[in-house]
Each structure stands twice: as structure tokens, then as C-alpha cells.
Amino acid sequence: MSEQKIVDYEFKPGFKGMAHDTGSDQTMFKGVHWGKAMMWIFLLSDTFVFSCFLISYMKGRASTPIEWPNPSEVFALEAFGVPVPLLLIALMTFVLITSSGTMALAVKYGYEKNRKMCGWLVLATAVGGLIFVGMQAYEWSKLIHEGVRPWENPFGAPQFGSFFFMITGFHGTHVSIGVIFLFIYAYKVFAGHYENGGKRGWFTTMRGDYVEIEILGLYWHFVDLVWVFIFAFFYLW
Amino acid sequence: MHAGIIFLLVIVGSILFHIFTPWYWTDIASNWQGMDDTITLTFWVGGGVFVAVCLFMIYCVFKFSYKEGRKVEYKPEDKKLERILTWATTLGVAALLAPGLIIWNQYVNVPKNALEVDVMAWQWGWQYRLPGDDGKLGTTKVINISDENPFGINPDDPFGQDDVIIQSDVLNMETNRPIKILLRSVDVLHNWYVPQFRAKMDAVPGVVTFYWFEPNKVGEYEVLCAEYCGVGHYAMRGTVIVQTKQDYNQWLNEQETFSELVAKQNKLKIEENKIAKKIKLNLN
Amino acid sequence: MSDEIENKTGYQAQSSETMNEYSGAAVGDIDYVRPAELPEQDLYHGHTFLTKWVFCQDAKVIGVQYFLTAVFTGVVGLILSWLMRLQLGFPGLAGFMTAEHYYQFVTMHGMIMVVYFLTALFLGGFGNYLIPLMVGARDMVFPYVNMLSFWMFFVAVAVLMASFFVPGGPTGSGWTLYPPQAILEGTPGSGAGILLMLISLSLFVIGFTMGGLNYMITILQARTRGMTLMRMPLTVWGIFTATVLAMLAFPALLVSSIMMTLDKVLGTSFFMPTILKAGEVLEYGGGSPILFQHLFWFFGHPEVYIVALPAFGIVSDLISVHARKNIFGYRMMVWAIVGIGALSFFVWAHHMYVSGMNPWFGFFFATTTLIIAVPTAMKVYNWILTLWRGNIRINVVMLWCLGFIVTFVNGGITGIFLGNVSVDVPLSDTYFVVAHFHMVMGIAPLMVIMGAVYHWFPLVAGRMLNEGLGKWHFWITFLGAYSIYFPMHYLGFIGVPRRYFEMYDSPYMTSAIGMNEFISLAAFIVGAAQFILIYNIIKTLKTGKPAGKNPWKANSLEWHTSTVPPEHGNFGERLPVVHRWPYDYSVPGAKEDFMPQTTPPSEVLNTEVEKT
């Protein structure tokens, strides 16, 4: 996503370009920042973590002879005295997608070096994430009130509770870590760490750059992406 | 030089060891001769490759060891040679794979006339159940297991009533009759393994696994547990006695069925109650 | 370029402008190499003892730290193996040896050797030391994360070792940690032991992920000018592919350890079906133990190649250097490494043929497994073809390589037995399996590690290890290890099951008492012989012959640093520019029998060197 200009290097499109990039010296991902490449590879690894969780869930659910509770009823919420199926989940999805959108715009304004806009959007993303975590906490407490535990479940197969708390918990941990970093980076943007050549980081000797907002954005979108899969497999199945 | 000689001795020693070894597989006592044959085939092909590769290596060590100013070949690639080697290897591997898959196909397809035997494993022992006159085993559940119902047979399953139960780790079998082993475990993983039969499969709690074989040699064999199952793993043995049809039937008739066991226990209970009542009366 | 922080902490910043002065020649010149895409990396140079040797950000120091920690765990694993062999060869001789202890030693030996010794040594040790040097980078791309990676590994090892001292002792569930037995009473260490093991594994995975990201991005994005992927030494290719495998396989281990921890601590039933224990039905139900096995082997099989691929790569380099000949079929070697790596994700259930999984999987996994045999065989052919018409130095390093070829081919062939589904049925869970994997992923990689130590020690310490001691070390180890594991296959043929504390008087075993005693004696001797190396290293550090620059006359970049041993930043003021692959040995017409990667084409116009 940086300017694609490299001295004496010709960019070729498509698969030809892939072969050319791969066969070239120095870098394989032309113009990709080290940190961004690292985040991508990390996310690939994390994808395998979530895939293993979801595969275990699918295997567990497919092989239990005891009836699996109907998520549409379990996760229903009373609104104006009427039970609406999956209402809370729909709202959580809404919040998370909203925050994903603000994050995408933050990255855009970051690259345009629009410090104020970028900072506010990162902050908005952080607030969105916080709301999501709050709603998840509410959802957990509601289920626990109804008697669902990691080891038992009044509505049917006990694995329902186990997988639910484990997978949403693991996802929620990701969101929470993301929220913490979003607040830190909102501060960094407002404090101007990426202006005038960039300030040296706390963990590293590298200089700050707005590419860090994109790296953070990748992580945040990934969290959203995982939610898409959890939403489909956990709540709709 | 001495390096090459020692390596050569190692290879020659390996071959001699294989020829003169007193340690080789026990006499087979089941229908899985095909497994032994595939092993033998793999042994010849694989052993041949091993010896050929090592001899080539040793030859190179003798022939090309360091000499100042020796002319060395500089040839980064040889497409033709590489292609030949690839195809030759692929063919060899395919030749080994084919019999393996054919036998596996036999292994997972149980003959229709096989006698089902329920092998129940626990930490650390075995017990067995044979179908009764109806030829069918009743369903089981771990939670049904109790002193009165040691196999956990579902009491309302009609097929379970006449099941022959053997509460010992000795199982008798008839020669030349296929046996389908149905394995289940009530606690951890186990594996019912008789080396002479070659076949084995894990017993997994929560599911029922199976395999089959046809014993074809009269005799007594030791059963081993072949999947680590806790501290008692090594002591988890059993016995299989393969008999002629006559002997087997005689043995079978001496065994108890599930309904007989239930009746016996009920009788026992009634008597106990009677005794208890008597004692009460006496006390009164 | 100097700002406040720099002055305070002493960053040595080199601006990108100074780099561009040295752009070599102009476009059109045969020596022309594109200018650098990226500015030079800023490095943090430690000043105090703490930042220089403990929390150091130099990949070379981190590599040595990894190496030493891994060797420490390896020695623990070795001692455990002695104790096991003591019981197997001479049952009842050691009074303290109960079945509980025996199984704990088996488990810890396996886990330590596979994960904490071999994986950490190859990727953490050799990877850290060699990657930046071989691809021509100043350091790993994220030195701070790299440092954290080591310390995370250190904590993981500490937690693992702590499990020896908790009540109940370490876990004794076998290195595969199969549930349900791993967390049920009846298995030693099913309390604190298994928990610490799972925690330690999770920490290891987290630590490794930090390191693995470094290795991957350094290789992909921080190579020096002229260093294309197809000019990298095979060592780097092996370590790189192994790292990719680790990044994608360790997640499965992490997930399975999290799930098992929850089963143990919270009483969930992911892997736990209804269980009857001592007459009582436990509070579990509905889980599937086979699911754990799938997850474990989805990690476990790539793990085998995580250990094997770096060994393949390193041994290729060692053979090429010491046979004074280019590696035969370099491109085939690279594709074989990558192909084996990719295929290793599609073969996991060949460890589970008799596990009670869906029986139809046998066909799929037998086929994929035997397909892997083809690229592996190609690698073996290429190694021995590299020897053909070479000029082979029969020194200690080459001896280890030859030992590797013998043991690896032996172990590889027995792999064809076990991968071929119906042949596996009689052999699985017997000593044949034990002999197979020790030969192929224990002894063979160990031969490479030893060869690599003798090969690179002059670079790390600047002194040559003693050849005479090295030869003793090699012959005792090789002959001893071979005579341990070659006969052991025949125990498997008899049908002796593995993980047996004692055989009593089983008819299969009574005939093999003599062999077991022999194997145990050989194991004691081989283990003891490893201390020759430690003695050799200590002696060499004091009085060894100075190595000087490039003692083996090798081509790859690590031997062409400005100082020996290389200092932080590796290459002095200017990064090297690469013009060729690292295997131009004995090029006809060249003055010497080697041609460093940095030799520009204009210097070798009159030779018959091939363009790479």
C-alpha cells in the first residue's frame, strides 16, 4: 500500500508479476513494510488457531447424539416484551462492522497524513470495540444466569456451553487486546508520533510511520473477519 | 580410507544380521498373510535401495577422497538423470502402495458371516461378550454399568438378553471362522492386540471401533494392550484360546447369558431379603 | 540522523545515502546489481553486561542462548533415556524405578527431545545464528521481538523443568498426551504435571511465533542486494520452510492444549466421553478423544518435518562444502523441501491408522504419505550424487554427513513400512515404530547437528575443534546409535509393544532379553560419548587452533564477514552484494576451488561458471 516505485525495478501485473517478484532479490513482497508483512504472517498463523477452534467445534457438534440447543432461541432477547431472535448478536455484528469501517477510513486518512481525522477515527474504532466487549460481557452474564456453564447446559448438549465460552472468549480476548492497542495508537496519532519523519518506537528502534495504523487496521479487520465466521457457524447454524 | 571400510562393515553387518537374526516375527495364526507378504516385499525393495545407496556412497568415499588438484566435475544439474530417478522412485513407491491399499480394503470390509465379539476394556483388564442365539449383540451404555450389569447392556434391548457374557480375560475362539472384534472402552484408550493375529485397533471410550481376522491355528495366545493407558498398561494382558469347533461349542455351552445372570442375581436378592426378614423376625 | 534518543541509547544509525554511494556499477555492466530498496537497519547496540549478553538483541547471541538452553534440556532428555534403558535392559536393577517413574521419564524424554531440544536447536539456535548471516542482513528484522522470543522459550523450559518438582511429578501420559488418560488418575502426573506441561507448550508456541515471524520476514524481506531466493543456501531454505510449517502447525497444538487445559481445570468435555472410573461415572460426557489426536497430529506431523527440513538443508551445505563440489540439482532440492513441507499438512492421520478413526481415511492418508517418499528420495539421490566425482575431505564434518545419509536412508525406508496403511497395522505401537522415528528424526538430525557444530564452531568461536577427539566422538556415536536402533526394529517384528515398563515372561520377550541388555549398554556408551564434545569445546575455547577467516574455503556469506567471529551488524560498513549461488566449487578455469557468492562476474570471465 505504499507508493510502488523502486529504482530499476519493473512492476509486472498478475501472476507474471508474482513470478518476477519472487525471483527478484532483496524482497519478495515489493514495497511491503516489514511490520506489515509480519502482521500478515501472524494473522495467517492466527487464522489457523481460529480454524482449529472452529473445526473442533464442528467435529464436536457433528458427533454428539444429544440435541444441540437452537441458537436462535438461546440468544433471543426481549425487546418491548417480544422475544427477538439473535437481537444482541445482530447488534454486536452491527457495532463491529461499524468499527471496522471507521478503522478502514482511519487508515486512509493516515496515509493522507490527516492527523486529526485519523486520530478521531482510531478513537471511534476503539470505542466501538469497547462497546462490543461490553455487549459480549452482557451476553455471557445472561447465559450464565440461565444456567449455561462451560461444563453443563440446561438446553441440551453440554459441549454447547464449552465451545461457546471458549471460542467467543478467545475472540473477545483478541478484541480486548485490539481495544488496548487502539487507545495507545489513538494517543500516538494525536501526539504526532508519525509526523516529521516519525518518532522512534518504544519497543523498537524503527521510526514511526502511518503504516503502523494500517498494521493495526489489519489486526482489527481480522478480528471482524473472525466474527463473520463465528456469526455464521455459531449463531446461524 | 578406514572410514569407508567401517561404513562398508556396517552395511554388510546389517545384511548378515537380517539373515541370521533369531528375532523375527512370530508364526502367523490368522488370515493376514497378506500383511506379512507386503512387509516382505517392502523389505526387499526398501532394503535393496538402502544397500544400493550406501554402497554408492562408500564407493564415492573410496574413489573420490581428497587429493590436492583432483579434477572435480562441475555440473549443477542433469535434467535427464533427475527425471529418470523421479519416475523410477514413483513407480517403486506405487508398487509398494498398491498391495497395501488392497489389503486395507479387505481389512475394513468385514465378511458377512463374521462372529461379532464385544471386547470391553477398562483400566486394566478385559472382558468379552458374544451374541446369543439371535446372533446379535445388544446395545450398551457406560452409565448402565453396575455390579448387576457388568457390561452396561441396555436392559430394554431384546437383543441383549441372550448375550453370552464372559467376565474373565480369557476368550475362546473357533478356528477358521471370521471374528469381528467390536472394541469399546469405559475409561481411556486401549488396544486389543494379539501379535500372532497381526491385526489391531484402538479401543476408544465414547465410540465403538472394529476390526476382523480369522484365526486359523489352534493354540493359546497372549493378548497385549498396545495403546498406552496409564501405569498398568504393561500388565494389561489377556488370553485367547483358539479351538476346534467341537471344543469351542462345549466351552460356549458352559457360559452364562445376560438374562441368566440377571435371574441369578434376582434370586440372590430374594434370598438375601428372606434372610434379612428372618433376622428381623428373630430379633423381634 | 542523530537525535536525542540516539545519543542516549547509542543507536548507530547509518543513513541510506551512504549506501547508495556504493551502487557498484552502472546499468548494462555485467556486474550491475540493483541498488538497495530499503534504508539500512538501525541496530540497538548493548553497552552493559545485561543488554549485551542477557537481554541482547543481536540474533547471533540469541542463537547461542537458544543453543545452550536447548542443549541443557537435551542433556536432561539424555539422562532420562539412560534411566529408561536401565529399566528395559536390566529390570529391577534400579530400586527407585517404579512404573510411574518409568512413564514419566518416557514422556518427558519424548517431549523434551522433539520440541524443546530439536525444534529449538534447529530453528532458534541455527536459525537465529545463520539466517541473517547467510542472507546478508545486519540482524533479524525485529530484534526486540527476537529477544522476547528467547526469553519466552526460557520461561517455557523453566515451567517444564518445574513440573519435575511438583506433587505427583511430571506428566506420564506419553509425549502425545492423549486424553482421556492424560488428565485422569491412573496416569502419573495427571494433576499439576500435565497442567504445567500444557502451559509450557503454550508458552513455547507463543515464544516460537515471535521468533518464527522474525525468521520468515528476514528471509523474505531483508535479503541483501543480489540475493534472490534461488541463490540462498539450502540451510536457509530448510530453516525457512520449517518455520512456515511451524507457524501453521503450532496453532493446532496451542488449540489442543487450551482445550485440554479447560477439560482438566473447568471440567469441560471436549475430549472426554462418559467415563467410568473405579465404579463411578465421572462428570464428563459426549467428547471425542479422537478429535485430540487429529489436532495433535495436524501439529505433530509437520513437527517431524520442522525437525527434518533444517537438517536436510544444513547437510546439503556441509556435503557440498566438504566434497568441494556444487550440490547436485539445487533446484530439485529446493522444490523437494518446499514440496515436502506443503505435503506434510495432508498426511497427519497416518499416525492414526489404528486409532479407530473413520476407516476410509486410511486410503487417503496412505497415498499422500507415500507421495512424500518421492521428493525425499530425490534428496537422498542428490546428496550421494554430490559426492560422485567430488573431491571429498574425509574430515569430522563429512563423517557426520555420511553417518546422516546411512541413518536417514535406513529410517526413511522403515517409514515406507509405517506409512503404508496395512503394513502399519501389525507394526504400529511396537518397537518398530520406536526404532523408526529414533533413526529418522532422532539420530539422523543429531548427526547433522553434530556436523554443523564442527562446521560452524570456527565461525562462532574463532577456533577449530579438535579433529582427533571429533573422530572418536563420531565413531562411538554413529556405531553405537546404529547398533541401538537397527536391532530394535526386530523387536517390533516379534511384536513387542512400546511403552511397556516390563515384559514379565511373555514368550515374545524372553528371546530378546540379551538384545535388550545389549541395546541398553550401547545407549549408555553413546550417551557418555556426547561428553567428548563438551570436553572438546571447553578445551578448544582455551587452547584451540585459531580458525582464521573461512577455514573451510566456503562460498556462503557467513564466512565472508569483516571479522571472525562476526560482530553485531555482521558485515562491517558495507553489506555484501551477491552475484551467484553459494555452490560454485571447483569451477573449471577458476584459480581456486571455491568462488564466494560476492565474486562479481567480471572477475571470473575466463571460467566455465554457470549463470545462477
Next chain:
Amino acid sequence: MDETKKKEEQGSTHKIGIYLWIWGLLFVLSFFSYLVDWYQFQGLLRWSLILFFMFLKAGLIMAFFMHLFWERYALVNVLLWPMTAIVCFVVLMVAEGKYTLFTRLFYFFVGGGQ
């Protein structure tokens, strides 16, 4: 060639319209997948709709929000090929799950009589 160059030169600052479009689409698709549950579609229809919307949403997020659409093929391929291992794992575990369920039902509930 020219076209890609143009695309890449815009690189860092794509028009805001694209983001808003994708954003809107994501809301709409989420709403649709919610409707799948609301109307209680069952069976194959439900499954295909769920998976369709899921992959569409995931694709949009990856392609535009995570900029994968504008990345070079080298990166895209490195990221997507490993998914074949996941796909293989999923397919085999579906088969395994069904087999486990079958043995449980057969031996613990239904029995050999049926």
C-alpha cells in the same frame, strides 16, 4: 501495465467512496444473513445462504478493508494457499464427525436389530 500502475499510484489513498460502498454492503449482507435466521430457512437452502453470505462478507473485508485487492499477487498467494490445508482438515473432520455420530447411534442407541 498502465492500468495497474495507475491503480498502484492511487495506492495509499483510495477514494472514500469505495470504503463507504463496502461498508454499506457489509451492513446489507449482515442483515441478509440475519434474515436467514429470521425466516427460519432450513436444510440445504439455509446452509448455502449462510455460507454464501459468510464468504462474501469475508471476501469484501479481506479485499477492500485489508487492501488485499490492491496487494501484489506474491502476498495474496502466500496468504491464500495455506487455506487448502484448512479446507482439507474441515472436509475430513466433517467425515469423521459423521462417522463418530454413526457409531454412537448404532452401538449405543439403535443396535444391530435395526
